[in-house]
Amino acid sequence: MPYSWTTPPRQEPQELHLWPHNSLPAEGFAALILGFFLFASLPLYGLLGTKLMWGLLPFMLASTAGIYYALRRNGRDRQILEVLTLSPERTHLSRTNPKGDVQHWESNTYWxxxxxxxxxxxxxxxxxxxxxGSDNREVEIGAFLSEEERKALFNELSDMVRDISRS
Incomplete structure (x- = not known):
């Protein structure tokens, strides 16, 4: 699961780290780009030495560059980290967005x-x-997780907040 409790149970403060799932590692990215380039260039081998090859080559290179850009952009957009810290007195949530800005939320754990x-x-x-709190706002947590992961997170988080607020 793309979240984990970093503190052993029964120790305080509890810390939960959440991040989006990354299904394409660097090796897979390189293999995908190389594979696409090789398969897209197959039709050009029959056209070697002709003017038609030079007409088709820019389109093949542009499509390879487009896939490269889209995958890199998607990778940058998934650079999100949410850290939830639970102690008997305070609950603190910080979210680091893809552009590097950090958002914070804090409340008394009892409430x-x-x-x-x-x-x-x-x-x-x-x-x-x-x-x-004065703003009394409601904040999302783990919206980037899958449906099953959000259900599991809700159960774990509810239990942990209830247990910590009692101590």
Whole structure:
């Protein structure tokens, strides 16, 4: 799962790290680009030495460059890290976005409420945290996870917040 508790159970503060799933490692990226280039260039071998090859070559190179750019952009857009720190006194959530800016949310752990919205959110089974404070805002957590992962996160997070707020 693309999230993990970094602190052993029964120790405080508990820390949860969440990140988007990365299904294409660097080796797979290189193999995909090379494979696409080789397969796209196959029709050009029969046209070697003709003017038609020079007419088709820019389109093959442009499509290879387009795939390269799209995969690199997708990789940059997935550089998200959410860190949730739970202690008996405070709950703190920080989210590092792809561009490097960091968003923070904090509340008294006693008042933190973990909610799952089955419908009506940007994704099904949307998990949010709501606490005390002057702004009393509700923040999302793990929206980039799959549906099953969000359900598991909700159960784990609910149990952990309940256990820590009791201590």
């Amino acid at each position: 933190v409420k973990v909610t799952m919205h089955d419908k009506g959110g940007p994704v099904p089974y949307y998990v949010t945290l709501k606490g005390d």
